[in-house]
Amino acid sequence: MKEVFTTCSFCGCGCEICVTGAGEEITRVIPSFSNRVSRGSLCMKGWRTGEIYCNSNRIARPLIKVNGTLKESSWEAALDFIAKRFSALTDKDRGVGVIGSAKITNEESFLLNKFARQVIKTNNIDSAFTLNYAPIFEKISELHFSLTMDDLEKSDLVIVIGSNIGVEAPQIARRVLRAVDKGAKLIIVNALRVPFCDIADLFVQTKPDGFKDIKEVKSFFNQARNPIVIVGEDIFKGPNANDDFAAVVETFKDKVFPIFNVNNILGALANGVSPYIDASILEQKFKITSPKTKGLNLFEMRDAAATGSLKCLYVVGENILESMGDLNRTRAALERLEFLIVQDLFLTETAQLAHVVLPACGALEKKGHFINMEGKIQQVNPILSPYGESKPDGQIILDLAKKMDCPLPYANVESISNEISDLYLLSDYQDMKIDLPVETISSDYPLWLKVDSPRVFFHSGSLLKNSAILLREMEPSVVLMNSDYAKEKQLKGNDKVKLVSKSGTLVRNVLISEEIPKNILVLRTNLSDNSHTALLPVGLKWTVVKLEKLQ
């Protein structure tokens, strides 16, 4: 048995964990006491790290689809198959897309970037950063990703806009409570009550698309000496995400602290896994030659797949079928692909649609770095040997490049770490607006619907649902509504209703909750069922619906 200190692979806080284990077995995961982020504490996800990664549901060998069924194969056969299919494709700059992961290391994101642009020769490369935080691009030059947890603890006014921080980023929530205990004022701005409302000095309940109207908060902000403004998922995935986030940045300027509930979301961006980085910068900083054709983001890739102009997609560690939203159209788009490669730890819903599945190592099986939400670079160290025949994502990319007769000149991760250190691209993105759906209630769709994450969640849930204890935390998915509204519609608890949005339908039982405003419904979800994503527009967790009572 040995102990290894490494960085937790769940939310963007980036706790340091001390993992004890050997071979393929983890016996203990505890927080580092001396580390400045974890300081002796982990959230529910962090404590279950061992159970999640050392799990017999992991994919042990490459899989190739034969007559509609995924069958185990050797690495040699799988990589050969991929290389042949790639070489048969024409128009690769338009026809192939690459989706990176917010969970792989910086080094692996760098390799994926290089692989996409130089080996495949496409700029169609994107990651969950766009998926979850697209509104940031409009104001990216004003954000420096440099506010720290220590700044937070020292502030005298904390404004939390659109986040249930205790669920999204527990170490951030811990600092907020510390600041409050030391006398800071706490203001919560949200369309729905969150647990911290009970201890807040002020709760400003906004309309779901009305975060712009926060004059009252502005006056508190102006009087504070050292204010900080935390912005979370309800803004980034809200019904009017771009405008709301832009308004927040215009109001609160450099005091805005966007929180990331996925660990290495900044690592993907900082290493150019994005269609929005300039070719000249990639050339200059990373020595990467890009093709001329403008790249598509992941929403555009999905649409291009739906029309048939994108023929092949290489998806690394992202369960896009379930994380993107608009489930039915996303599924149809993925099913239309001529060739889908998925590289992941588990046979996710996306992987099940793939023509080839490549087994990747988890965070406890590889070496590299993550960047947390404060922009701090943290070390990732291996403790386990790779599960089955799985390989680190970076190694798979290197092997694939070699197989495609275009080897990338790296022997190991260390040589890549040296090449990219201090060359990150975070400050090289230009402000630009990404098209996101804007949702508004109307006579056709008169109700707001928030798809609420479970008490413990991480991205699409494909990792967490491998922990029995975390699954045990899940409660049945129901739709919560205010009793006045229920009365008006002659509904009571446990009645079955059908929710209809522009993109899909869903049947759920009713649960009455007095905490919810009258024209909002909240859909409680859980890790084991993602069918609710059928209701959502791409990239959002809010939508508008109508409701039908079922007998």
Added chain:
Amino acid sequence: MDGGEIGEASMKIKLIKEANVSEWLNGIIKKYKVMAPTKIGKNDFAFKAVKSAGDVSLEFLNPIISPVKDYLFPEKEVMLTYRKNGNSWDVESNLVDQEMVLFGLRSCDLAAMLFMDKFFLEGFKDTYYEVKRKNLITVVMSCREPMETCFCVCADCGPSSKEGFDLQLTELDGQYLVEIGSAKGEELVKLGSSFFSDASERNLAEKERIMEETKYNKFKMPTTYFSKAVRHVTTDDISENVWNKLGSRCMSCGSCSYVCPTCTCFTVYDEGDLTEGKRVRTWDSCMYGGFTREVSGHNPRAVQKERVQRRYYHKLSYYYLTKMGCHGCVGCGRCVISCLGGIDMSMVSKAARRNE
């Protein structure tokens, strides 16, 4: 335990020079498996199996997981392995029957062990705990520099142990006073008999003086609320408002249960499949909703506030005090470090006392 305990009246006391401790410890390591505080990572500590006294750092901060809990009731324990063999099963237990010296543990953790003994050994005996416990030899190191989160004084569990140890070392000027608590402890002393000299009543008085001084001058936590908190929790006169606020702060991470050395809840599951696998027990937490949810879906502790309330009731109420003979809190301060919500024994005690 059956180690042949020595009564307080006949407690033997010895002295060993600080400079000789390493050599004595090396002698112990030759004969026994020894776990002692070592530095790991950048600035963390853990009790690990040591190969020589050189691996040990006696100037340590008590690790976030109690060494007694870590050893006797670990985070993940393989109880048995199974393998299908024709029509029957080969089942092997993973019990290791080997003596082990835990060198340098703190008095709070010793108190926690005595508490765990009651849970695991009284009435139904938990074999996994029992086998390890009967083989465990404890060498307590009195605490002269408590951490700023410590409040053992108010739980009456430190900074030095009164009973239950095999040996207890207290640092005096350039030497250690060694209190021998059992025949097993005496065996350890014999392994280095040339290093030990007899101590006098004066040395013992000096130890008491130093410990009193530590008690009064070195603890930073507000500790005087504890007994009042016990009363308020027992009589249940704490307002709903207090529990509401605590419930809103709790992020149900479970850290409090995991780091608490008197928390003994676990869950059991199987890893593997129907042909081969292992049965594992792992720590569980009453802070989780799923911990109490019934098959019907009904949850007697439906919201977080009720879970927090229940935890403190369990730790402090007079009912458990009479049942277990002591509080469910030894004042180690780990919950003060670990709770994401900043809810900990001292904060709850304070809130209970002020009732706001």
